[in-house]
Amino acid sequence: MACEPAHEDGLPSTVQRLADTFLPTRHGTFRMTAYRDDSGEEHVALSMGIGDDDPADARPPLVRVHSECLTGDALGSRRCDCGEQLQHALHLVARDGRGAVLYVRGHEGRGIGLVEKLRAYALQDTGVDTVDANLRLGHPADARTYDQSAAILADLGVRRIRLLSSNPAKEVALAGLGVDVVARRPLVVPARPENEHYLRTKRDRMGHDPADVGEWELLLAGGQVSGGVLSERYGDLVRPDGPAVLAQLGQSLDGFIASRTGDAVFVTGEADREHLHRLRALVDAVVVGAATAAADDCRLTVRAVAGRHPVRVVLDPRGTLPVGSALLTDGTAPTLWVVGPHADASAPAPHVEVLRWHRDGPMEPAALLAMLRGRGLDRVLVEGGGRLVSAFVAAGVVDRLYLTTAPLLIGDGVPGLRVGGTDRLADALRPPVRRWVLGEDVVTEFDLTGSPAPSAPALSGPARHALRSVRQDEQVDVPDTDGQTG
């Protein structure tokens, strides 16, 4: 027990300090201290910049209490996230210049030992999850105790810590042993296809933080996690010089966004919805056509992930959006209702602003984007439907297109992306792409910044860019605006 009176040598009763040296690593040189606890188990602490001469008001150091995992830490296993967490923790402590990583032995397999963990793996190979595997072998789901860690911290002269862990139970355990945990910071590493299920089980059954909560919040704040999945996918969308105009569409593999009757529930899956909500959270405005807004009665807010709602822009030349629609009644985010000069529309609620377009007919994508930029809405997501997204892509104003395809053959219905068309395949758009799997679906991310506009196939890349900048710089005259700003 770490809180028991100290021995004469000043050490808490559960650990003995037995060696003190240095360990140069790729993250920097750590002080390495070896301990043995009452049960004979040996542990090490890798620390930096902490000690008795700390000023009392110093920021509490970052501390990682790392459970030994031979397979993850030493062998690079991707069944768990331990190895990458260990390296990331060392990196964070070294970057901070103050902190410690306690490497706790006897914690192997959440305290059941190596052989039992491998038996649990064998059970998981048959479909049992990590919690039930332990239980079936006659072990608790988690058999670890943290008294040795509290004792080591006491020996290092550390009473207050910022804990690096995604496991709230660790915080509770350490606090119960007298450690003042002033903050807990999730230790986020990329999920891998091989450990996705394990990480989900930790979250769903063991109360761990969602695997990507820390990384997503960091991204929203403009930061990045090196090697993080979300940082790789969305990192450039938080940079001011990143792509400004995004478009997205989810369609069946044979190219439809809905059936003949307009049934669009659901073409792509839950994971694609989350992806869409991430995109919404990373832009200033989302643009949608009135027909889609009416058919889907969409809210266009960010609900599947944390994040700020974008301004919702609905393009409605004829003013046909029903006044009872979610965009016009749900005030959680401002709505810009862009209508034609002769449409019968007035703002039905304080969050809605009616913006009268200067002429009849289709609204020119470049001019619309210029108008939005003039209102400080710099990063825009064109969200649907198929015709609107196609029109923006065809106009050559989209920097990045996310096309999600679902393994579904609708056969006939509302078409998805349709741009231009060429006689020769050699003239077809073949921009650089990245791809990733989301559940059953595949997202293809097209980088359109260097591609010719499909509606102007004769233009070369640079000429098309000249055309684009002329269009985008065009001053748009938007005469009368009624309604209030929301």
Ligand SMILES: Nc1nc2c(ncn2[C@@H]2O[C@H](COP(=O)(O)OP(=O)(O)OP(=O)(O)O)[C@@H](O)[C@H]2O)c(=O)[nH]1
């Ligand atoms: N019994 C068992 N142990 C496992 C399994 N996968 C990983 N472990 C062990 O789990 C320990 C790490 O615990 P985790 O639950 O992954 O994470 P945590 O330490 O509680 O939380 P963090 O501080 O966020 O890392 C290591 O000792 C691993 O050897 C498994 O399937 N079964």
Ligand SMILES: [Zn+2]
């Ligand atoms: Zn592990």
